[in-house]
Amino acid sequence: MKDNSLDELFQDLLENESLFKNKEVLRPSYTPKSLPHRSAQINNLATILVSALRGDTPSNILIYGKTGTGKTAVARHVGIELERKSDSLNSPCVVLYINCEVIDTQYRLLANLAKQFGQDVPMTGWPTDQVFLKFKEAIDTKDQVIIVILDEIDKLIKKGDDVLYNLSRINTELSRAKLSMIGVSNDLKFTEFLDPRIKSSLGEEEIIFPPYDAEQISDILRQRAEIAYKSEVLDEMVIPLCAAFAAQEHGDARRALDLLRVAGELAERESEAQVKEKHVRYAQEKIEVDRVVEVVQTLPTQSKLTLYSVVLLRDYGHRNVTTGEVYNIYRQICNNVDMDILTQRRVSDLISELDMLGILNAVVVSKGRYGRTKEIVLSVPIGSTRRVLLEDYRLNMLADFKPVITAQMQL
């Protein structure tokens, strides 16, 4: 890619043969036909749901597990098989999948459910209980078992648990149809905020998905790579390395698949005939940077200012800094960009939020006579962080701002 005209560039890129056979297989949306190392969970789930085939109401189920442990894949997979089996047995059974991150209000959820049964519900405008009624009518027209998979159910709870309450007692109001729910969550503690009644009804059965270890991730990757890549284009170290990286990230298979895909794309971009170890390393870096950019960009302004204070302190040689120091710099910055200065109490909370987002690492330590404070370390690449922060129009005049650093912590 030198001074070629665009035409030649396209030509080059076209002639450059793809390393992929079917890239879609590596995307998170793809549901594979077999799921290695999840047979225990599949069996468990199937055992509970089998009563649907006998026309009974299966217990409600809660599925827990960290990201990329195959929760969604297993739930969908079993759902599909169940529907197929119910067809051949002629015992009607419908499995619906709802992602609560996209459909995140009570109204939209009910409207969506009703719509899947052919009801015409406007996007907005109706009272919620009317939509609920419509949905009940729609499903109660015949003997059938409805199973609703609520993915990322914790997102739904944040906006109130009315929906779950309504859905969990819907069976008492139905005469012919039966409904049960499968909640999928990656937050182990989210039921704490739930009304106890819902909690017990929803969590009749619970299935835990443990993280994969490196060995298991390798198996998954091999299976997918078979379909995704042309033969012989993967260096033998590629899969183990992807697996190792992903295993460090609490056994996230999705991450491993991303790595494998991005590594391939990078190799392709360099017109290499083979995906090598270095491409995996580049991919690891690229994914991390992309994540940081994404997260930092969408931060509220006050959090950006707080984060920039930490960045500045690192410039001046402070490897780990304290809340007091950050607040000191933060105030100077606020004056400089004409923003309201928040209290230290609030900034302390902002720091904790940044910690939870994985941008910082804040640990409370006691320095004896010199008090007790959070020790804060930046846990993302400083260069790209600064760049993204300065892209914000409210911060860009800070590009060459020099803070006054006092010798000792004070004020």
Added chain:
DNA sequence: CCTCCACCGGAACGTGAGGAGT
């Protein structure tokens, strides 16, 4: 063993935006 620093972090409260009901 006691002190005392420099914060932590819980609790209660204020405010303004936005939605639902009437």
Added chain:
DNA sequence: ACTCCTCACGTTCCGGTGGAGG
């Protein structure tokens, strides 16, 4: 148009605390 809510975001107030130095 109106009240009544809830929610996110902040503030004020304040009791609590691990451990270096006396």
